[in-house]
Amino acid sequence: MLDLLNDLIWSKLLIVMLIGLGLFFTIASRFVQFRYFGSMFRIFAEAFQRQPGQLSSFQALMLSVAGRVGAGNIAGVSVAVMLGGPGALFWMWIVALVGMATSYFECSLAQLYKRREADGSYRGGPAFYIQHGLGQRWLGILVSILLLITFGFGFNAVQSYTVASSMHDTFGVPTHMSGLVLAAIIGLIIFGGIKRIARFADVLVPVMAFSYIAMALLVIGLNIGEVPATLALIVKSAFGLEPAFAGGLGAAIIMGVKRGLFSNEAGLGSAPNVAAVAEVKHPAAQGIVQSLSVLIDTIILCTCTALIILLSGVYQPGSELSGVVLTQTAVAAVVGEWGRVFVSVALLLFVFTTLIYNYYLGENALGFFSQKRTPVQVYRVLVIALVLWGSMQDLGTVFAFADVTMGLLAICNLIALALLFKVGLRLMRDYDAQVRAGIESPVFDAGLYADLDLDTSAWSPAAPPQVTASVPPTVTGHR
Numbered sequence: 423m424l425d426l427l428n429d430l431i432w433s434k435l436l437i438v439m440l441i442g443l444g445l446f447f448t449i450a451s452r453f454v455q456f457r458y459f460g461s462m463f464r465i466f467a468e469a470f471q472r473q474p475g476q477l478s479s480f481q482a483l484m485l486s487v488a489g490r491v492g493a494g495n496i497a498g499v500s501v502a503v504m505l506g507g508p509g510a511l512f513w514m515w516i517v518a519l520v521g522m523a524t525s526y527f528e529c530s531l532a533q534l535y536k537r538r539e540a541d542g543s544y545r546g547g548p549a550f551y552i553q554h555g556l557g558q559r560w561l562g563i564l565v566s567i568l569l570l571i572t573f574g575f576g577f578n579a580v581q582s583y584t585v586a587s588s589m590h591d592t593f594g595v596p597t598h599m600s601g602l603v604l605a606a607i608i609g610l611i612i613f614g615g616i617k618r619i620a621r622f623a624d625v626l627v628p629v630m631a632f633s634y635i636a637m638a639l640l641v642i643g644l645n646i647g648e649v650p651a652t653l654a655l656i657v658k659s660a661f662g663l664e665p666a667f668a669g670g671l672g673a674a675i676i677m678g679v680k681r682g683l684f685s686n687e688a689g690l691g692s693a694p695n696v697a698a699v700a701e702v703k704h705p706a707a708q709g710i711v712q713s714l715s716v717l718i719d720t721i722i723l724c725t726c727t728a729l730i731i732l733l734s735g736v737y738q739p740g741s742e743l744s745g746v747v748l749t750q751t752a753v754a755a756v757v758g759e760w761g762r763v764f765v766s767v768a769l770l771l772f773v774f775t776t777l778i779y780n781y782y783l784g785e786n787a788l789g790f791f792s793q794k795r796t797p798v799q800v801y802r803v804l805v806i807a808l809v810l811w812g813s814m815q816d817l818g819t820v821f822a823f824a825d826v827t828m829g830l831l832a833i834c835n836l837i838a839l840a841l842l843f844k845v846g847l848r849l850m851r852d853y854d855a856q857v858r859a860g861i862e863s864p865v866f867d868a869g870l871y872a873d874l875d876l877d878t879s880a881w882s883p884a885a886p887p888q889v890t891a892s893v894p895p896t897v898t899g900h901r
Contacts, residue, residue: 513678546698574784
């Protein structure tokens with residue numbers, strides 16, 4: 423049944439929706455993900471001027487990278503290459519490049535419709551821009567439930583499985599023991615809240631990401647003469663032009679889109695939950711920053727994993743090796759057995775931050791339709807149980823379950839983004855107009871958006887420069 427649902431969702435619907443809407447957002451926004459690429463780093467510099475107790479733009483980015491960088495970058499890529507051939511990586515690149523625009527819009531909208539909590543912090547995400555932007559609370563509740571199931575349960579099971587299989591392959595640790603240890607650690611940490619998670623993430627994520635990139639560069643450097651041929655193999659097999667993969671064009675596309683979305687989450691509706699909690703001067707600024715996390719995750723880190731596998735000589739079509747074991751074996755083949763240990767440790771750190779991030783997303787989703795403490799306590803117990811369960815399952819079951827819930831969540835979120843696109847475009851044009859007027863750091867004026875259902879207390883009362891985009895007055899969006 424999981425296979426039938428996956429075939430319907432991924433072969434028929436999401437390939438068209440993800441790539442189609444991503445291209446539409448890219449062209450309609452005049453390639454916003456590339457136009458403001460340099461601005462991302464200036465926004466980081468401004469982030470340290472935030473109010474005490476608030477999350478900075480940089481911290482929100484590191485949180486979303488912490489969630490995106492995990493099993494998908496190490497195990498997911500190897501699954502994509504094994505089942506879809508080297509060409510799957512090419513389609514992961516396409517999903518990422520157009521997904522940067524999708525991520526820009528979903529994170530900008532999350533900022534626009536965010537709500538201020540009693541303690542001064544912010545809360546937002548797809549459920550909030552669906553309720554307050556489209557006026558459809560029932561759909562917001564559905565998205566929250568799917569987000570809860572996908573991240574709190576499905577993705578956590580995948581992450582747990584990946585760590586358990588890695589530890590078993592490297593150190594011979596029984597999978598259930600790894601599951602018990604992970605469950606215990608998560609049980610201790612999930613009571614710390616978003617700010618404690620952020621403090622871990624903004625230090626740990628850059629360290630582990632750069633360490634993994636350094637390992638990939640070492641592998642690439644030791645095989646530098648084979649890199650051009652490997653890149654050519656990726657492109658040729660993506661279009662069925664490589665004889666060994668001539669019949670696998672469909673598999674390459676489907677696996678590239680599946681594993682690309684699983685890894686970078688652009689359009690999935692996860693990153694907006696974190697983007698909304700940052701304090702920025704303009705919603706579009708956080709959208710610009712968040713699009714960078716898609717590039718870091720897929721274009722950089724996933725490519726590193728794929729090149730490690732393809733350059734090592736370990737990869738053979740139809741091989742029994744798969745998942746993280748394939749990646750570990752590939753690294754060990756190039757640098758020695760210590761490389762296997764390195765991948766296990768790197769994966770453990772990646773998964774550690776991702777498990778916490780996934781938990782937070784689930785709790786945030788739960789908070790949308792229930793403020794009672796009992797459901798939160800039940801949710802925490804279930805998360806711990808699913809982490810333990812995932813460590814003892816097989817690869818196919820864990821990924822199939824996560825793929826179904828992820829696909830349904832993406833469909834709901836992409837429909838909402840399409841319906842709210844005019845609002846996102848209006849927001850982008852306001853930002854563009856201020857930049858053209860010479861304003862280095864555009865400021866959002868909630869008073870200019872009185873026709874929308876916004877929480878004006880979430881924005882600074884200081885009057886921003888009165889520069890507006892030349893948008894027809896009829897483009898006022900949805901209530």
